[in-house]
């Protein structure tokens with residue numbers, strides 16, 4: 001089971017993450033030093049700014065710039081997207097193109113605003129009707145909207161997976177709740193959501209260390225198993 005970082009902005013020049021190949025490589029090196037063996041590149045996809053075809057072309061171009069430098073010792077790189085929620089997403093065509101390549105795993109970023117019951121209905125439809133394995137990106141970041149808290153619990157009851165950002169475990173404020181989520185099986189995956197080498201840096205290793213200290217190695221094994229189940233079978237993009 002590889003140690004997986006399933007949320008990263010490591011591809012160069014495509015979003016507000018890595019600006020160039022050099023930074024991307026440094027991010028990959030830092031990740032490898034922390035024991036990360038596989039990474040999913042998840043550039044932001046905003047339906048209101050971008051068309052799927054164009055996004056995929058740009059992602060491919062960014063990957064091709066990086067690919068010749070992906071030497072052994074760096075994490076295996078998979079292509080994905082962080083898809084921002086939009087009204088009507090559950091009906092949107094071509095959503096399948098934005099999953100983790102070779103899978104039906106959809107990393108979904110919920111809106112940073114108070115949610116409605118209709119938003120939740122759409123998430124449910126993505127799971128039930130569209131058959132996506134939905135992973136909710138950094139669910140803890142929505143706790144700042146206190147009115148979302150009851151809906152957040154409803155979401156957690158759906159057959160989906162919850163990803164927490166490693167950074168959120170590094171500060172003691174709010175950490176207790178996240179540890180409880182992991183302990184109770186309400187949070188399943190950890191991501192770095194790294195954007196660069198100076199700001200929002202690769203920190204999966206630090207987050208994992210906190211989890212290991214507070215909850216024991218078992219929780220990391222559980223996270224690694226959950227991560228391994230998401231990855232496509234067979235060859236990686238790097239090979």
Ligand SMILES: [Fe+2]
Pocket residue numbers: 007008009082137193
């Ligand atoms: Fe992100």
